[in-house]
């Protein structure tokens with residue numbers, strides 16, 4: 342139903358208009374019916390008295406056979422009454438004695454209204470080309486001298502009825518108009534508090550908690566407005582508190598991540614510079630020893646020790662790279678990723694494509710190189726650990742001022758919803774970590790995966806030129 346979706350205001354006005362028109366319509370119809378009945382009765386009485394008078398006067402003239410005066414009498418009677426369209430006198434044997442018609446007399450009138458009881462009057466409605474005519478027949482001298490007929494037209498009656506109806510229609514319409522205006526005014530006032538609430542609710546939905554409903558009345562709607570305002574106030578306080586807490590959390594997280602990076606950097610440098618150097622010189626020393634010794638068992642032992650030290654050096658090197666590749670600080674993000682991916686390809690025997698679709702200046706990338714590097718690192722580690730993928734691609738593009746990173750694999754996939762919405766305490770920190778890192782630099786992190794269909798990670802980070 343269309344009216345149901347209209348505003349409260351329109352509904353009330355529509356209902357009122359409907360009721361007003363219905364009332365006015367039935368009222369007018371009833372009044373017209375009653376008026377018509379009354380007028381007809383009134384006219385009939387008048388017609389009857391005219392006919393009776395004519396009958397009395399005609400009886401004398403018939404008795405003395407004065408048909409000329411009878412004719413005059415009939416004519417005068419017709420002319421002196423507007424409603425009387427015709428009059429005529431019929432003799433005892435049904436012969437026409439006098440009539441008021443100018444030209445010829447319509448013969449069918451003689452048989453149109455013959456009284457059933459000769460001494461009694463009778464009314465019949467005739468439909469003629471002039472409209473409805475009421476023919477009244479009255480006996481002369483109780484029917485012994487004939488009858489008098491009078492034809493009454495209802496034209497003037499209709500005219501009066503029509504003009505009265507028109508007047509009534511005019512007043513009704515005026516009343517309806519005033520009624521509508523009044524209704525509109527009142528409805529407008531009544532619905533104002535509701536509109537006010539709608540306004541404030543929309544503001545709150547849009548995140549503006551400062552708006553309050555203006556309350557004028559003390560009725561139920563006014564009370565609702567006040568309650569609503571105090572609810573908004575509590576909500577505003579709550580949101581402010583939450584925002585503060587979140588801000589503190591974000592700040593803390595940022596600090597933790599920065600500290601973690603610094604620590605990794607320090608340990609990586611230590612491993613590389615101190616431990617690495619020491620082990621290298623140890624290796625050199627062992628080489629010297631081996632060179633100076635002549636083929637006995639201790640030489641072989643020295644050779645073994647040298648191999649152990651070499652392995653350890655290699656492991657320490659990759660640990661340092663894992664912790665914080667110096668190439669990231671020296672050559673920038675893209676070079677570091679290229680190096681990481683090359684190593685990864687070798688270690689894991691996975692076919693991996695790396696595309697940088699549009700060259701991006703390293704200066705812009707500086708700000709976000711650590712989060713991007715760590716996200717790629719974590720994603721590729723997950724792929725190696727869980728996905729059983731054959732093909733992997735890492736794509737970095739720039740769309741106007743947004744860096745887009747896509748990491749895709751064709752592995753076994755997993756149920757993202759179950760993992761991300763599940764209990765965060767079950768140590769699935771890799772995915773959360775990626776998301777946090779993206780969010781901390783104002784970006785978004787989306788992961789699409791379903792069992793058997795591989796996994797795709799989308800990261801979008803706004804690029805800010807500083």
Ligand SMILES: Nc1ncnc2c1ncn2[C@@H]1O[C@H](COP(=O)(O)OP(=O)(O)O)[C@@H](O)[C@H]1O
Nearest residue numbers: 723724727728752754755768769770771772796
């Ligand atoms: N590329 C992937 N393919 C298949 N499963 C994955 C992939 N990445 C993550 N997962 C699943 O998501 C889980 C959560 O990953 P993550 O948060 O990094 O935690 P963790 O690596 O510590 O297990 C993993 O245990 C694994 O089941």
Ligand SMILES: [Mg+2]
Nearest residue numbers: 719723771772
């Ligand atoms: Mg992981």
